[in-house]
Amino acid sequence: MDDGVDGANASVTEVLRKDPTMAALIDRHGPLDVAPADDEFGRLCTSIVNQQLSTASAAAIRERFVDVLGGDPTPDRVLDADESALREAGLSGTKVEYLRNVAAAFRDDERDFTREGLADRSDEAVVDALTEIHGVGAWTARMYLIFALGREDVLPLGDLAVRKGIEQTYNDGEELSRAEMREIGEAWRPYRSYGTRYIWAEYES
Known part of the structure; x- marks a missing residue:
């Protein structure tokens, strides 16, 4: 060991x-x-896709989601993606809306949700900032703390x-x-x- x-x-x-x-x-x-994720936005998209789904279902839908985008998630790709194609990939209309809300927030020059941008903010302050985005609840924000930012506690x-x-x-x-x-x-x-x-x-x- x-x-x-x-x-x-x-x-x-x-x-x-x-x-x-x-x-x-x-x-x-x-x-x-x-450990921190290489791609914070992509990791947040994964958490939204995973909401209220089994691990196997979420993995399959995420794979189809990436196929629709034509590559790993970026704010521009999510905002430009065809809504009907995203729905056909298995995403509900609500999740499509949430993903687009997140993409718009990450593309906002006034806000920085990267590890560096949030480095001096407490875990609870990060949760508060993320949950201002419609579609990001406390569960998703805490997944972001662990899997995107690599927060240890x-x-x-x-x-x-x-x-x-x-x-x-x-x-x-x-x-x-x-x-x-x-x-x-x-x-x-x-x-x-x-x-x-x-x-x-x-x-x-």
Whole structure:
């Protein structure tokens, strides 16, 4: 077993292993990383496509979405894409609207949603900024924190798989309150995003 979580220093593993349950997940699933995306806009589009879909369905629709665009998502490609073709790719009219709202926001010279542009803003300030875009809710914004910006200490309890995964892993599948889940996550600070990745891995295995 690697002493460190891939791409992070050994302190991540050291902190997470203080929780015996999390230590077992690290042994079972191996190194998992939390790193910034190469393309923040593309990652946000993926989160919007994924809203309320299974992993398999979302992957298939995203592939067709990229085909319609003629390449990886860019604000211009999304805004220029034919709406009927996007609908035929499996996107609802609502999601097409959301994707176009995001594209317009990213093309706005007054706002910078890149990692560099948001570097000095707290996680909650980033969530507040993103949720000003119609179609970006708290769940999508927290996915952006983890998967686009590589923020290391996010616990997205708005995600059903995270909640179910914590209940499955820590309470034999029995219901837990969000307060109880937050208390469990306290043991993972300041690396709750890594803990979340292990919960997802276990839940999906």
